[in-house]
Amino acid sequence: MAVAAYKVLFDEEKQLHYADVPVNINQAYFPFVRLCVARYQKHSLKINNKDCCLSPTTTVDWLQVVPVRYTALYFKGGKNEFDVALRGTAPYTFTGQKFMNDNTQSPSRCKITVTIENTTLGKSDDAFISMNNRPQGINTSVFIKQYYLDRQQFKGNQIEFVERISLGSAYATQPFRVVIREYELHEFDPIRVAEEARKRAFDRRATTGAPVPQYEERLVFMDVFEVNGSV
Numbered sequence: 001m002a003v004a005a006y007k008v009l010f011d012e013e014k015q016l017h018y019a020d021v022p023v024n025i026n027q028a029y030f031p032f033v034r035l036c037v038a039r040y041q042k043h044s045l046k047i048n049n050k051d052c053c054l055s056p057t058t059t060v061d062w063l064q065v066v067p068v069r070y071t072a073l074y075f076k077g078g079k080n081e082f083d084v085a086l087r088g089t090a091p092y093t094f095t096g097q098k099f100m101n102d103n104t105q106s107p108s109r110c111k112i113t114v115t116i117e118n119t120t121l122g123k124s125d126d127a128f129i130s131m132n133n134r135p136q137g138i139n140t141s142v143f144i145k146q147y148y149l150d151r152q153q154f155k156g157n158q159i160e161f162v163e164r165i166s167l168g169s170a171y172a173t174q175p176f177r178v179v180i181r182e183y184e185l186h187e188f189d190p191i192r193v194a195e196e197a198r199k200r201a202f203d204r205r206a207t208t209g210a211p212v213p214q215y216e217e218r219l220v221f222m223d224v225f226e227v228n229g230s231v
Contacts, residue, residue: 003054005040023065027157029089030064030220071180071223076164078172079227084114084180086161086221090154091184109185110149111217112161116142117177119226142167142176175228182221188214 006019025031039055046052069088076082092109117140145165147153153161167176 003038003040025065025067027089028065029067029091029157032062033065034062035060066221069182069221069223071225073178073225073227078169080167080169080171082165084161084163084165084178086112086159086180086182086223088159088221090157090159091220092157110159111146111183111185112149113144113146113181113183114163114165115144115179115181116165116167117179118142119175119177171228173228175226178225178227180221180223180225181219183217184220185215185217188216 004021006021008017008019010017021035023033025033036057036059038057041053041055044051044053067089069086071087072085074083074085090110119140145163147161147163149159149161153159165178
């Protein structure tokens with residue numbers, strides 16, 4: 001029997017022991033993993049000439065391993081013009097946009113937002129100051145751009161996202177922050193959509209036709225870049 005041994009540490013806040021175990025998921029996307037663990041004691045007793053260094057095994061809770069993401073900013077001369085890049089395993093293989101019942105295109109199931117923030121307000125020790133609770137009404141957001149990924153930004157099962165951002169000349173030297181967020185889009189509560197359709201069926205003023213799918217977001221990745229220093 002082979003044992004993969006890892007150093008165990010103790011979390012004072014959670015009052016739990018833990019170990020950092022690397023898992024190579026290759027091209028899998030958010031796979032579920034369950035580990036079988038045991039306590040290992042190198043200097044244990046022997047019973048009937050058998051080493052008793054390994055305790056009985058137990059299983060831990062299921063967990064999902066986050067897919068690998070690579071992000072970068074590629075500056076084009078001054079710091080106020082740059083490409084935002086995000087690469088990694090996609091949640092699905094892109095096969096083209098689907099059309100809804102009203103002949104409009106459904107949104108891609110992947111969305112990326114790029115937010116440019118002023119660094120008027122600095123970061124706290126463990127999080128960014130909430131933009132919904134900023135003092136004196138100071139607005140830290142310069143702009144937000146959102147992108148629904150299309151066929152050109154998928155290479156097989158890989159996301160290859162690159163978009164150009166151009167800011168005013170003042171940002172060539174002024175500190176600012178780039179926040180990249182990736183979302184999955186999922187159809188929102190089909191039971192509720194069907195219920196709304198039934199209500200419309202009894203409302204003579206309502207338009208007829210099949211219900212149009214609604215989508216909600218799930219944040220799956222976020223990264224932050226400080227440009228020209230930070231406060």
